[in-house]
Amino acid sequence: MKDNGLRLWAPAAVVVAMAAVWLALSRMSPVAHRWWTIVGDVLLLIAIAALSALHVIIIARRTREARIAADRVSRLEMVTRELVDHEAMIRDDLVHGQRELNERIVRLSGILDASRDLVATRDLHDLLERITDMARSVAGADWTSLTVDASLAGAGTGEAVVITAGTTEGASSLFRLSTPIVCFGQAAGQLTAHFAGVRSGTSDVTHLLAIISSYAGVAMENARLYQDLSSANSRLEAARRYSEGLIEEVPVGIVVLDRDYHVMTWNRVLSETFQMSEKEVLGRHLADVAGVNAEKLVRVLADAAEDPHSMSPRNVSLADIDGDRHIMRLVVSAVESLVGNDEGFIIMAEDVTERVRLGEQLKQAERLKTLGEFVAGMVHEINNPIGIISACAEVLGRKLARHGDQFRECVNTAKIIEDEAIRCSAIVRNLLSFAREAEMNPGEVSVAGLLRETAQFIQGKASECGVELVLDIAGDIPTIIGDRDQLEQVFLNLAVNGIEAMKEGGRLCMAAARLGNRAEISFTDTGPGIPPQDMSRVFNPFYTTKSSGTGLGLALSWSIIERHGGTIEADNASKDGGARFAVLLPLQRNAGREETIRSALPGQ
Template identity: 30%
Template sequence: MSVVKHFFDKFFHQSLRLQILIVVASLLLIPILIMFYDIFFASKSDQIMLLDHEGKLKTAVESKIVPGIKEDILKEVNDLDFNSLGPDQKAHILESAFNNAAGPLAADFPGVRFGLYILGSEQIFVQGFLHQYRPLSPDEVLEREKRIMNEADSGLIAVIASERPLARLTSSLRDETYEYLTPVFINNRLVAVVWADERLHPIFAQSRSFLSLTKYIALLVLFVGAAGALLVIHNLASSVSSVKIGLKEMEKDLTRLLPEIPGEAGEIAMAINKMAVSLAEKERLEYEMQRSERLASLGRLVTGVAHELRNPIGVVKASVQVMEKEYSQTPGMNEYITVIKEQIDRQNRVIQELLDFGRPSKEMIQPVNINSLMEKVLTFTLPMLTQSDIRLEVSFATDLPKILADPSRIKQVFVNLILNSIQAMPAGGDLFIKTHPGDDSIYAEFKDSGQGINPDDLPRIFDPFYTTKETGTGLGLSISHQIIRSHNGTIHVRSIPGEGTVFKVILPIFGEQGGVQNGTQNTDH
């Protein structure tokens, strides 16, 4: 048992390809053994039996019939004068001599048939039967001789051509027979061919047929097995190769999952894909946590800086208001005061954006319809779209479920996204806004035909203060991302440079119990 256990332990520690090769080779061993048995054992036993038949027939023909024919010819004529006789005379003498020699043997050897073929006369004479026959009529005798002539024709031709004896396996009336043919020479001249054939036992014929069938089946099984083994190994190698290539790609990017693979390799690929998705989710959560920590720290810093900036700006604004009253009559003074007031207002807007980012206002959460919010936003953004030569197309799904959100904050997100689209299409273009329901969320999509976003910039567009525009604080998308995330929603972006950009906002549906259904927290863009 320990030896067997050791063997199986060693076997299962081999590579899967080698295991399959061993199993397939073991299965193919069966037809190979059958072929070896046929070659070295079954064929040998058949050969021994046929040699026994050959010896029996050879003894009867060459030791009794041929010498008997020659002896009778010597009694009839001098063999020096035999070849000078006419064809009919020769045929008559040979027929008589054959009947005298073969007739007694036919009675002593039941199941053996003797035949004589006379050259030049195209005649044959037969003694004995392969089967126990009833007496035949003259017509049946002629028909039988004609059939036997056809059966022996190829052997007679071979013996006449080679002038040598021939032993062969043949058939007669659907029976296997063994035949021995030998030439008859008179005065060194071929005058006839004598043969004897014996019917083999039916079991021998069945055995040969069975062995032949077995051999062909074994060859077929061997071929199919070899082809199947090659196919299995090829598929296995292809699956393993696909997994290896996929793993190399996955090392660079966990989102590149392995392709679908049939069989057990496919189950392995699915398990690897699940593990990769879990790792990607873990990395995303870690990234979100680190990002939240960074944003919180940055928010505190920004809030402090904004407060410090607001106080001196307030002093400057109050001083300008005093100057506007006291120096209103001074020529040219109003122009300078106007410029100062515009810059003060601009700085106040920047400070307010910083405060909104660093310390978001308290949200007024309530059930709202996203289509109503979108229509209100378009009411005051449509003039800007028209002025920028941008064609607007909307598709709002009807009967949308409500979401639980702060209307003003969500409208701020929509405004930011529309303004981004306007800035991306300075020469005009198309803006398509669409809302539709999902399984447990509401989708709002903003698709423009603008310049698109560079792939290098795409991962950073939601980072604070990151902007590719000459003017701007880089806080619009970051604040939008923060607002959607605070509503347990997600915001995604897809962009192709030169073709346009699609922003997709996903917000959870307002639940029946007055809460928000569990929505995805994925904010990976």
């Protein structure tokens, strides 16, 4: 302001100074008081007056502007003070708002943490208590109550269940806030916060209770679903144990395969039959487990898959871990849905090896019965001509022998006729033995002693054929009940057959051992063995591989052992050859077993 004043009054001072100088000079000038000097003075005074007026106007305007500026500055200072005061108020509001926001964040964080615990809680009663306690803590209520439907709380049907948190004895409820709990789309209960006095922030509390109620509804749904799921799993587990128990205890084998024929289930019967546990076979291809050609197995199962409703049994030969063959009767059922909705097969397998063997024995017995009936009717008709032929050949030979060497060839021919007639007579006698089934004379028989006597009887023949005899007799074989002569005939027949099968020499092992309640007597040679295609015919009458044999020795032996309540089994000792015949005899013969077997044969 002071600088502005100087700038305004400085020109006026200069003009006044110049006018004073002018007037002073004009007074002292010799031409003073002339008209033109007077005019100059007047003009100068006018100019000074005009300049003074202009400066006065300018000064007034500038003063007014300065006053206005001062007013504005005053107002600006007032506004500034108000802004400062308002800023302080805003700062206080922000601090207060931040505090409230922090409190809300803490509450919401508490609700979030508590909701995680709620959702993870599986026990429904514990869940309801946690919901009530959380609502009281978050809402800051004096006490809270939770009313839920009895069926949802697991209390059956009846009145609603009320659960409280906080001290309710003597507490008054002057003010309360309630929110509904929705579960499975329906109102399942009500959450109420009780206050002893009116509280501020009702909207916030209501909002918090609504949040808690929504979490509570979800948690109650989860708990109820978990209970239902646990119950369903328990029932499913019980059903699984029951089905597994049935599968394990059924008297037939059960195997479940997937679409690629890999084993998924393998029960106890199959484990015992194939000597492989379930752990050893799970996930393996059935063809690898059962020792069968994969293409054949796939073809059998594929036939079943083409007709899902077919339950026709199929007999398949399978091998166990030791290579022993088992004839399994399979009932294959193709199923459309197993675990994971995959297709597969359920196979019921029954070991019918013994049944098939007994069936073959029954067929053999039927054949022998038919042969016996035939022989019984024809033996006398054949035996008489044979006797006459034999006698005539003998007489003819004697008469021709009297004429010396002239009829030697005829004598030899007569001798051949006589020998063949005697051989035919022996065949007829064997057939007659078949037909009559010679009477048994049972008594105590020492298997070990009888086997040693048999070895002594054939020692000479074995030495002539270059066959080594080996005896392997266990010491725990008791005596058995049987016909000693007939059993000796069987042992001799099997031993001689073994020696004659080894034309270039070899070794014959005669062994005896105890197998449970049976005695096993085996004859194992090192000959060429039995051709696989002839394995089922070795006990048929008239079957023989020897040029001079009658083919009745094994059939007669089978008949004798069968009447002793035992069996004869024939197989090859190894893949390289060598036949093995095993006689199985009961250690304690059951009285009347012969009649039982007879009555079981067809036609008896």
